[in-house]
Amino acid sequence: MTRLQSPATFDERGFLLSARSKEGQFSTTDGARQWLLERRRDQRCDVHRVPLADLRGWHDEPQSGDLVHDSGHFFRVQGIRARSDFPLPLEFEQPIINQPEVGVLGILARRFDGVLHFLLQAKMEPGNVNLLQLSPTVQATRSNYTRVHGGARPRYLEFFSRRAGHRILVDQLQSEQGLFFIRKRNRNVIVETAADVPVHDDFHWLTLGQIKQLLREPHTVNMDTRTVIAAIPLVASAAEAEANGCLPRRGTATFADALLTSTLAPNHGCQTMDAILSWITEIRSAAEIDCQPCALASITGWTRDDRELRRADGRYFKVIGVSVASDAREVPRWTQPMVEPCAAGISAFVTKRIDGLLHFLVQARMEPGVWNLIELGPTVQYLPGTPLDEAQRPFMLDDVVSGAATTHHRSTQSEEGGRFYRYVTENIVIEIDESDDRPVPPQYTWVTLGQLNTLIQYGHYLNIEARSVLACLDVQAP
């Protein structure tokens, strides 16, 4: 008879060592930058707008007016009609992308000299600023990998479809932009292999530390990489932190140490995880939300001509057409509809020490396309075209943009370049003073990074905008 033992706390995944590794086995970070620039130069691609009426392979479905692919695959642009009383009464109708397939966002990992490296791809996507950005090893919808489009099979897919002999480090279903996709979710997965991996020219091994450095630069690490990286807890135990020269403790620590301390506090925040789950349950229970998919032709306030689909007042976003030619994708030439926002967005986390422990301010947000209708977003999630009058001005937006608080991260990133045309978001992390005791509205609450990691792990709790900012958090020595 064996007595129960306490849980193993030292995590063997080795994420922290990789995150603290500023240089990789195969290149310096500068070298990786150079490689990406070369790939951008070498891959010939051309993206230009075309009228919706000129899309080849796409048509308006007779009765609904939905924009659909002739094959019935890929995705459709349809309508959605939403009514919600959370946090304020709101009714709206809009076009939305329906892409029911679960995609795979898979990063292959391998240890070199004991340090985890991640295989990223220089991948062209038509909506990306810079076109080529660093994407996961495999970034494929089911239509991709079952080759509905008749193209080539994505490289390295076999590491994710046959798991035997490999080790799963991360494996989660996560939502995508709930204002633009209806119930879309992707599998976020990191697989570690010990096998020899032939590296194609468009791929490169990087440490987590190198990826974090590149995340400080604009339009370099794509959204699909960011969501997978966001699933990685910065540290698994105090022992792992200390073994990597960090000192997780409350109080006047560096921001990197404060992040690690907060990661190690899933149960010691200013509130328990039970209290956080109860807060979410109360909000999800009390909100009256009705979201109904509908025919694109039936929504009001939007006009469709041969060129594009847009709101009469020009707000929020348009649906446009693009034509793409590339020598580096599964299919050399295609046209497709894309969503083009009318301006840039902001996703920002406000952090604050509470009793010396770093907390993040999250907000519960209603978004018509997320599975639970309400997920948690960053403190400020400002969407292009949203009115900025007093009543609707996002809480703490001024703190985020004024630069008065300590800014720990600020970078300009592209949203997913396969569906969004140059949708740019400022990703920001600021820290306000511990003495700042402004009350927060009831749909906001302070949580530790360890609590955010736990919520991410169980899926459908943190939205993509929140995860994208969290991916940027860096724990490298200065």
Added chain:
Amino acid sequence: MTRLQSPATFDERGFLLSARSKEGQFSTTDGARQWLLERRRDQRCDVHRVPLADLRGWHDEPQSGDLVHDSGHFFRVQGIRARSDFPLPLEFEQPIINQPEVGVLGILARRFDGVLHFLLQAKMEPGNVNLLQLSPTVQATRSNYTRVHGGARPRYLEFFSRRAGHRILVDQLQSEQGLFFIRKRNRNVIVETAADVPVHDDFHWLTLGQIKQLLREPHTVNMDTRTVIAAIPLVASAAEAEANGCLPRRGTATFADALLTSTLAPNHGCQTMDAILSWITEIRSAAEIDCQPCALASITGWTRDDRELRRADGRYFKVIGVSVASDAREVPRWTQPMVEPCAAGISAFVTKRIDGLLHFLVQARMEPGVWNLIELGPTVQYLPGTPLDEAQRPFMLDDVVSGAATTHHRSTQSEEGGRFYRYVTENIVIEIDESDDRPVPPQYTWVTLGQLNTLIQYGHYLNIEARSVLACLDVQAP
């Protein structure tokens, strides 16, 4: 600067002490039985079938043929069309209940002489066998508590709508029967108060141990109480177990001690929680499932006459009408549609010691109405009318019904009596021999009770049938 401390492990909620208390402060368990019998005798109620055509306040919606309430509230009977390839290819169409409101299933708790008691209600529901069963303190849809039906406000609702001054012990959103409800979920909540609580004649304070004893009896504790009780972890720490005279250890322990040991093993099972989440993610990602709500009039294979809605072959279930008269409900007299299954169901967990630690065999199940489309069910979830040919015979059904294995629990329970007419399910827990090493199909996996508790806590992982069986687990000394 404070160094991190390890998490507080001794839980103060006191569920185990209550679960080990065979008698309550206010009555013996026999006394509680007597009280329920008296309530059954004193409450006059009459339920009888009526043709669908005779329902008052309900009508067939002109175009869809959906069965709807004249107010537009409560619920509607509509159609659903489902196609799935998991675990086997399957296409079907059926009627389904659409009840978009989140209901509250709330149990009020209070300590008497240091022991938690739970306030249950002897409540009549037209579909219950025995009509009156023990329900949560508050069991209300939004239509109930906003009094759309014009009736009285549910008693004790104020403890759940204003939480200040009370303590939340459990608070979760959970799914209901995914084969009969489309995306229905309820808030499962236990609130502890220190206030004086006036006790109405239809209410009674019971210890968790008394509720567990009554769960061994047929049709006594209703489904709504069972789902809330299922959210209670049997024990929070080894210290709590030992303080209650239990000895959590692997190996040849009593079944009660084995349950506590398994509860304390969220991280020590035959697989980690990470591995379980990855297994679920893989299944949810790979399955191709398409469930579309549709007009009731458009589904095939079902016939509707003035009397009822049924399948041509008589299988699965019918939609019937009932007329109810009661002197103890918010509204004294009403008619409504109900679902009547064609036979009894079985929900059974097979358990087994693995390395001396008790594990439960769960299966991933596709159900068209659950939010994630796939949740985990008990080992055997046999639904009335399902064909029993070799190919479709549920895995381990024979073990469960043969009586060859050790049976730890067997009781006959009613499903929710507000929507189901005499839908009876056998709830069974058996233990097979540790040496039984039959391989299990890929959609099944062995988990500890602690892992099940964690999955329950985050919501949308365990289905109602699994939770109902777990509610019956009992840790009282023989």
